[in-house]
Amino acid sequence: xxxxxxxxxxxxxxxxxxxxxxxxxxxxxxxxxxxxxxxxxxxxxxxxxxxxxxxxxxxxxxxxxxxxxxxxxxxxxxxxxxxxxxxxxxxxxxxxxxxxxxxxxxxxx
Amino acid sequence: xxxxxxxxxxxxxxxxxxxxxxxxxxxxxxxxxxxxxxxxxxxxxxxxxxxxxxxxxxxxxxxxxxxxxxxxxxxxxxxxxxxxxxxxxxxxxxxxxxxxxxxxxxxxxxxxxx
Numbered sequence: 001x002x003x004x005x006x007x008x009x010x011x012x013x014x015x016x017x018x019x020x021x022x023x024x025x026x027x028x029x030x031x032x033x034x035x036x037x038x039x040x041x042x043x044x045x046x047x048x049x050x051x052x053x054x055x056x057x058x059x060x061x062x063x064x065x066x067x068x069x070x071x072x073x074x075x076x077x078x079x080x081x082x083x084x085x086x087x088x089x090x091x092x093x094x095x096x097x098x099x100x101x102x103x104x105x106x107x108x109x
Numbered sequence: 110x111x112x113x114x115x116x117x118x119x120x121x122x123x124x125x126x127x128x129x130x131x132x133x134x135x136x137x138x139x140x141x142x143x144x145x146x147x148x149x150x151x152x153x154x155x156x157x158x159x160x161x162x163x164x165x166x167x168x169x170x171x172x173x174x175x176x177x178x179x180x181x182x183x184x185x186x187x188x189x190x191x192x193x194x195x196x197x198x199x200x201x202x203x204x205x206x207x208x209x210x211x212x213x214x215x216x217x218x219x220x221x222x223x
Contacts, residue, residue, distance in 0.1 A: 004151060033211060042113075042199065043152075045211035087151070095206035096167070099151030 002026045004100035006088050011106045012078055020073045020086050020103045028093020034062050034073045035087040037102065043087055047073070075105075083107045111135050115200050115215035122190045122222050130185040130218050132200030140203045141183040142167075142212065143175060145196040152199065158183055190222045 003025045012018040024032070031050040035043040049055055049064035049071060061074040073086055085102040092098055116131045134141065139160050144152040154167030158177040172194060174186045183202075187194060197219050201212040 008149075030206075031209060035211075042214035042216050044214070048209045048211065050209065089152075091206065096154060096157075097152075097206075097212065099153075101149055101151045 002090075002092065002098045004088055004090060004098055006086075006100040006103045008101070009104045009106065011108060012075075014078055014080060014107055014109050016078050017074065017076050018078060018105065020075070020088075020105065022071045022073070022088035022100060024069050024071070024088070024090045024098075024100075026090045026092045026098055029066060030091040030093065030095055032062075032064055032071050033089045033091070033097065034060075034071075035089065037085045037087055039084070046086075078107050080107050080109070113200055113202055113213050113215035115198075115218050117218060118216065119219045120221070122187075122220065124190060124192060124222060126190050127186070127188050128190065129187075130198055130200075130220075132183045132185070132215060133181055134183075134200075134202040134213070135181065136202060136204075136213065137180070138202035138204055138213075139180075140206060141177065142201045142203075143173070143183065143185045144199045144201065145169065145194075146199060146217075147196050155185065155198075192222045194220065195222045196220060 006022045034046040037043040047062040059076045087102045088100040089097040113134045142157045143155040156175040161180040200215045203212045204210040
């Protein structure tokens with residue numbers, strides 16, 4: 001079967017750095033997406049990785065290792081507004097997204 | 110800059126009632142999707158469409174029907190609502206999936222079945 005695993009909840013301090021991990025087992029791989037979802041709102045696109053390595057976009061970076069079935073989202077200089085759920089999703093061989101349950105990130109002052 | 114618009118935002122139904130959820134996008138996207146989101150679970154694909162006049166089943170299609178009569182609209186119907194269909198429903202659209210084009214989501218419809 002297809003499976004995406006991410007921690008249920010993480011806590012970090014304002015101004016710090018946090019790494020959210022995602023491991024996956026899917027039938028085929030056509031890219032990995034990270035989305036941010038604030039409570040009661042729609043998911044919004046953060047990043048996309050299809051090749052191994054690090055993609056940096058401002059305070060957010062995303063890493064992929066296809067051989068290990070592993071990705072992480074790195075958030076630097078955390079702000080209170082970063083409190084949200086972070087969703088990992090893998091595009092499978094049928095070009096459909098398989099979603100993880102999301103990681104709820106709590107930022108404390 | 111509307112993007113993806115869903116109506117209604119909230120609805121309470123009684124078991125056995127029917128209703129239609131509406132989704133409209135103004136980005137000229139070919140692909141549209143209906144998901145449900147339940148606590149502790151990832152988004153699950155109900156149905157999707159690869160273009161006007163087409164529909165296909167996703168992971169959890171039972172109890173739902175869809176139609177895509179116009180490119181910009183994708184309708185999700187519940188013929189006979191059941192308590193297990195209590196969920197948050199998201200519509201999304203994308204240019205095409207075989208690239209790095211992300212899916213764009215509507216604000217969701219919160220549906221309760223009593």
